[in-house]
Every structure is written in C-alpha cells, then in structure tokens.
Amino acid sequence: MSLAEGYEAVIGLEIHVQLSTRTKMFCGCALSFGDDPNVHTCPICLAHPGSLPTINERAVRYALQIATALECDVAPRSIFHRKNYFYPDNPKGYQISQYDIPLARGGRLEGVRVHRVHLEEDAAKMIHVGESGRIHGSATSLVDFNRGGTPLVEIVSEPDLRSPEEAREWAQLLRTTIRQLGVSDVNMEEGSLRCDANVSVRRAGDAELGTKTELKNMNSFRFLERGIAAELGRQSMVLEAGDQVVQETFHFDPRTGSLTPLRSKEYAHDYRYFPEPDLVPLAPTEEMVREAREALGELPAARRRRYEAELGLPEVTARQLAFDAELGAYFERALEAAASRGGTDGTGVEARSIANWVTGELVARLREAADGDADPSSSKATPEALAALVAMVEARRVTTGAARQVLAALVSEGGDPEEIVEREGLAQMSDAGELEGIVERAIEAEPAAAEKVREGNPKAIGPIVGAVMRETKGRADGGEVTRLIREKLSSG
C-alpha cells in the first residue's frame, strides 16, 4: 500500500536513544546488555521505600552533545517531571522524564526541525512467558530491572518529513550523527535506538494537519519505512472513502510486518505529570554547554555541505559519504593519502575521482565479497592503496578497466597497486605503434563487424574493441582504441 494520488504525507519522528554512560540515569548501577537478569539493581532503581534519585552528570553532558549537535537552544534551567502510570516495568509507579521545560528545544538537522530534546530514564524489561509474547494471555510475566533506569534521550522532530523514505533517511542520519558523538551505541536491534512515528495525511496543498496516528516498536529502519508507508496507505484509503482518521496508536509486529492497534486501555493514560520534587532544576553551566559544543567535531550534515561546496561532489555522492560513517571515514583517509602524495590539486578532480571509486567500485566489490553490507574499514583494500590506484588512473598509467581488476585484487588479497599492475602486466600501453598493429589485426579478425561499421553502423564496433581488449588484457585506453578503429575503417 502507498499514498493515494492527491494526498500528502506529514510525518514526525520520536526517537529514543539509550546513552552509553557507565552508570544509570539516577543511581550508580552499571549499564549492561545481555547480563543475567536483575544483577544491576539497587534500592534506587528497584524503587525501595525512601530511596531518592540523583542526576547522572555524564548523562547530562551526553544529552547536551546531542542537543548541540542538533543545533538546539539549551534551557538554562530545565525541570524533571514525574510521569505516572502503573506497570511492573516502572517500579516507582512514575517515570522521571521532562515535560514542559525540556533540556533543549528548537533545533534542526538537514532541514528538518527538531522540536525538543529531553532526558529521561528507561523502563525495565518485561518478559512474558506464553504464546502471545504480550502480557495479555501470558502465563507468567517476569521483570528484569537491569535496563530500568538506563539514561534515555528523547528527540522529537517537527512533522517536517514528507515520505516514508525521507523519514528513514533522516532517522539514519540522526543515528550516524549520534554515533559519531560516541554517546550511544544507537543499535536498533539491541534497542539502544528506538523510533516511533507520528503519521498523518492531508490533501496536497492543505495547510491544516490531518488527524495523526502513532506507530510504535519499529525496530529497524526498513520496518520504519515500511510501517509508515502502510499507515499512509491506510489513512489515505480511509479519507478516500469519506471517513475520518481516528487518533490511535499502532504496534508494529516485525514478525508479520503488520500494524495492530493497541487496545485503548493500553495507551489512554492520564499521566498526571507534576514537577519531580526529589530533584532540583537541571541548570547546565555555560562551561558544560561550551564543552559539549566543542566536542562535536564535523558532523555528517556539515560534512555533506563541505563535500558539495569544496570538493564539488554531486549531492548523492556527498550524502552517501557523509551519512555513512564507515564509508566517510574511508574516504577521508583516502583523501589524506592522496594529499600526502601531493596528488590533490585543489580543483577537486582527484577528490571526485576518489569519491566515485569509493562509492562505486569499492562498495560493489565489498558487497560481493561480504555477501551484503561490508565495513570498508576492515577491508584488505586500504584507503592508501585506493588513493594510489586512483592517482595511477588520473596519470593515465592504468586504464579504468585495468584499475577495476586491480581494485578487485586489492579487495580479495590486499597489497600495493603498483606491484599488482607490475605483476599482472596491466600498465597502460603507451606505444602507439604496437596498439595500431593490434587494432589492424582485430579488424581483420572481425570482418563482418568491420563491414557494418564501414556501412555506417557505429554500434557494430563492439566486437572489434572486445578483440583489442582481449589482446591487450585491458591495458589499452578504450577511447584511444575506438578512435583508432574508426580512423582505420573510415580511411580504409
């Protein structure tokens, strides 16, 4: 299902990020993943009578990094609130979160406005024993409090996204950005990155927003895109049929790929927010904010802009390199290697070439080799080797075709491109006389094709070029070969 003609999608994302601090948000228990249940607990995160929370300063610093990376305004004093609800994963009966005065507001990431960024604590993990895997109908429910109290940053976007694909790309960019900050593992499968979507549909051109629904539990970027697409399709059909969209919450089931509405009892909460009296207002010092800003480095969005403006990379390539952390790092190292060998001339010609090789050939070879996604940083083809190879192409010391063979060899066995070229005899032919002779022999070997070219069919040149390339093992420059064949056949 997808959006019907004449409708516009309006999508906002709510993203929860588990911070990778050493300890929990409001107590000294260690964070963990995959340990035995209930080994990282204390009177505070088990909500024993009389225990009190204290704010984890590292978590505040991490959250400030996220807030400043998203260009938000940091509140001089933000307030923690109690969000009240009963559930066994919530031992105090309230979650400490932020409400009307969050840590930061009013940011932006690649043109999408960020409404707010706030700090809160994660719930414990429920394990429902029984067929359903949900609390309803389960035989027993167990609670693991290891996760309870993990610091969470919630990031809420404005409804500025207009398609499921855009939503997925933005979420991925956000993930790359946060990952670069080093403040979270941002791993969707492990739950350190969680994404909910608010989705509505309106007739194209309408200024007013339609009724939104909330989609929860989409635990991969693919599911996020798919879930939103499905909901957009459903909503536009509801509208098309003349009905009203009802505000409700859907739970995405990754096993079936379908959205099921949560029973109203499960989400129709009155959370009875009120200021948390056990904590004083959170007032980050100017120094803390400055340190957070200074720790940012070049973020993906800025990197994309630089690649376009300074290196002249096309937008798609710039985006690919800037938003894919591993690929971007590889590219940067290759650029450095090129610069250190005196290769880049400032016009960006070589940089563009390196970018093309990285995003094109390298990615393709790596995918073949790894049967899917592959991390270029662990590849045998080092960025330095790739830079050297590109320099050889630019200097017309190897042809593009030969360079592809060299790259394939680098990916499978590593090594130095110069040596591979030498060993395999792949250096570009520079003896014009030798090439001329080979071309003449190829024309003789392919008389039918030669005849067609003579009769004015330029496409028929293929078999002759192929014969030359076979003979030269790709060492001949394709353009030169074509020029020579045409010359021979028109003059002959």
Add this chain to the structure above:
Amino acid sequence: MSAELLELTVGEALRRIDGGELSADEYADAYAEAAAEDELNAYLWTRESPFAREGDGTGRTEEPPLRGAPVAVKDLFCAEGIETTAGSRILEGYRPPYTATAVRRLEEAGARLLGKTNMDEFGMGSSTENSGYGPALNPWDRTRVPGGSSGGSAAAVRDRTAPWAIGTDTGGSIRQPAALCGVVGLKPTYGAISRYGMIAFASSLDQCGPLTRDVTDAALLLRAMEGRDGCDSTSVGIAGGIELPTREGLEGLRFGVPRELSAEAEGMEAGVAATFERALSTIRDLGGEVDECALPHSAHGLSAYYVLAPAEASANLARYDGVRYGLRADGEVELGAMYERTRSRGFGAEVKRRIMLGTYALSSGYYEAYYGRAQRVRTRIAADFASAFERFDYLLTPTSPTVAFELGARSDNPLAMYMADYCTVPMSLAGIPAISIPCGLAEPDGGGPELPVGLQIAAPAFTESGLLDAAYAVERALGLTATPPGAGP
C-alpha cells in the same frame, strides 16, 4: 537508680559518662529495658537483647560524641535488615536493604538504635490512630492521642522509654505530637537533613527532626544529622553547623505573633490561648520585644497543603504495588486485579483518601485549578513569612490549637483532624524551621485534667542555631517541671 537515670537529658547523661560517673552501656541498657516494657504502643520494634558491650563500658575512651546513647527512630526511616513499615500493613515484614542517611549519621556519631516508633501510616495523620498497628497512647492520659504522625516518638520520649527520638514533619508531624506529649520537637529547614532512606509522604515538605527532653538535646541530635548528602539532591545542610544553645536573656530580639495563627486561629481552645499568653509574658519579662504581625495567606495554608501533599503522596505511594516487596494480595489474578487487591488490603482509609485526593488534583483538566493554584498559595505564604522576618527575628504561635484530644474523637471527621495542623502547616509550606517547646499545662475545652501545651517558635531558613538559642532561653525562663500523673522519679 534506673528511674533517676531515665530522667536525665541526654546532654546531662553524656556529661556523666564523660565524667566517669555513668556507664554508657548501663545507660543504654536501662532504655533497652524500658522500651521493651513500653505500655503506650509507642514502639513497633524494640531490640530483644541488651546492647552489645562497647569498650570498657565507661564510654570515656570512645570518640563518637554520642557515646553509645540509644535513640528511638520513627518507623519511617529505613534501617538495614530491621523491619520498617512506615506504620502500614502494606510494608509488614519489609526489611530494607539499606539504612537512611539520618540514621547512619546518628550511628556514626555514636548513637545506637533503640527501637522503631509507632506512627500514622506513611505519616498521614495527627493522632497516630492511623497506624496499621494500633494507636499509640498519650503518656499524660491513656484515653487520649499523643498527636501525630510522630506520635510514637513523642510518647516514648515523654514516657521515658526513650532518651530522645527522631521523627519526621510534613505539616506538623514532629511539632504537634511534641506539643501534645509535652516534649521538645524541632522541624529543621527543608534541606537541612537528608531525606535519603526516609520513606516519602510529600517529598517537597518532608523533613527529619529531633524529639527530645530539652532544647540542648535537640541541638545535639540536629548537629549529628544535618549536612549535605550526595544521595539527596535537595539536601544542603546548615552553613556553619549547629552551636549548642547558651543564651540567657532575650534582649534585643523581636518576636512577632501572627494573629491568623494565634488569637484568630480557628478552633483555638481557651486554655491553650491563655497558656500561650502567659508564655508571651515570660518572653517579655526576659527582655524580648513582642508584637502582633500578619501572615495574610496563612489561613489558606491547610487548603494548599491538602492539595500539594496528597498530590505528591499519590505518586510516592505508587511503588507499593505488590510486585517487588511488601504485601502482595494472594491468588492467581490478572495484573490489574493484583494491584487493586494489594493496595485495597494494604493501605488504611486515610492513606486511600489522600491517594484519591492527590490523583484527582493532578488529573488532566484539574491540574491548574488545584495543584497549580496551591503552588501559588504556597509561594504567597513563603512571601508572607519573608516580609514578617524583615520586622521580626522569630514568630510565635501555639503549636496546636488544642491539647491532646480523646482517642476516636476525630476519627470519623477528617477535616477536624486536619485542623490539628492549622498552626504548623504554613511553616512547612515555607520550608522554614520551627520548634515546639512545652510552655505549660491547660485544661481542654469542656474541662478535664490539665494537659501539655506547646509554644511554636519559627525562624528564617537555616537559622537553626539562633532559633535553638532563643528557644533555650525561653525554656529556662518557663522552668517547667510538671510530669504526667503517676510518672517521674
């Protein structure tokens, strides 16, 4: 020997221990024995055996200043491994895995835990009748209440089953029982003593404090407990610490008497008013300047309090859900039913009433009208005090509008019960320190034997040393020696 021993203030006992006239262990064991024979239901837990011998038994060589003196602790404070119920059936049998900071500090200062005292469930009440374990009785008249919620602590101190005690005060829960039992009770400034390990009723109001024989003992306990605690973000301690009181006269001190909380106070008994007036004369005789003043918003104190405190309580008590500790209603039932049964069975009527009040006040659509408005009243009340303290060093009121009332007299009338805190709630809302000291005896309205009346002295935030000094001078001038009928050496 033992009876005389039990009449000593702790300050005096410590002097004798330091002078070698008294054995620290003998002193402590006299109380272990007395507490075990408590007849007022003042204790929910007492030690089963004498205190362990420490040092040579003289206490002279031991450094910690409190020399092994026993202390009774309201059952609202967690003590590792010792049953702590907050007076509630929902925590019956609960043994905390940790110790409250206030208790730990007392132990570090050399005090030893004597027993856990009875209280209104979770601190909600003014008579200790809301205890899940039966009411504590007033040592002056066992047909009357000791006040509350720290009624067990006040009763034990006056009944000489504890040398001193700690309690908690949210709207008057130290001062009012101190007044009704004829002992000293201090509610320090909010933030003076850590709340960590003190079971929460209303977090923005709860404060730990001493209940003692005299003002010097209150200073000793406060000195041992106050201070910033990394486990309580709202704790700050008292700058400069606590000086023991020495003041003789009251020359140069200006005392304000807010008419809204004295002459004009609703339900003020004639005997209480007269006793209060006599105390004012004594203060004048000591050289203190006494003048009327106004706290215009304090009449709304109770109303604001009964929105804010229940609102916070409704969240604070949500953790008693039967999942992790304490009572869980038995039977294989669905989650919602388990919550319902556990909380229906575990909580008493007053606690349920306040949870419902608080839940309602925080509900969507009502928040502004109740919680928001009550917060604004609170701000105004604090401002009233701030302007009064521009003219006066201290403010004086009767601690409670009445003397101890009869058991059951107000059980069916929550509003009448709430009136018991009429004079103490405004200081709690303002977060300022206030002490109640005995100022005489008075007949209840309608006649009967005379019962203790408390004088409340309030001071600006974090000026406890000055407050204790003034209270000390007044205490000496009043020179009260009355003891409950049948008690005494």
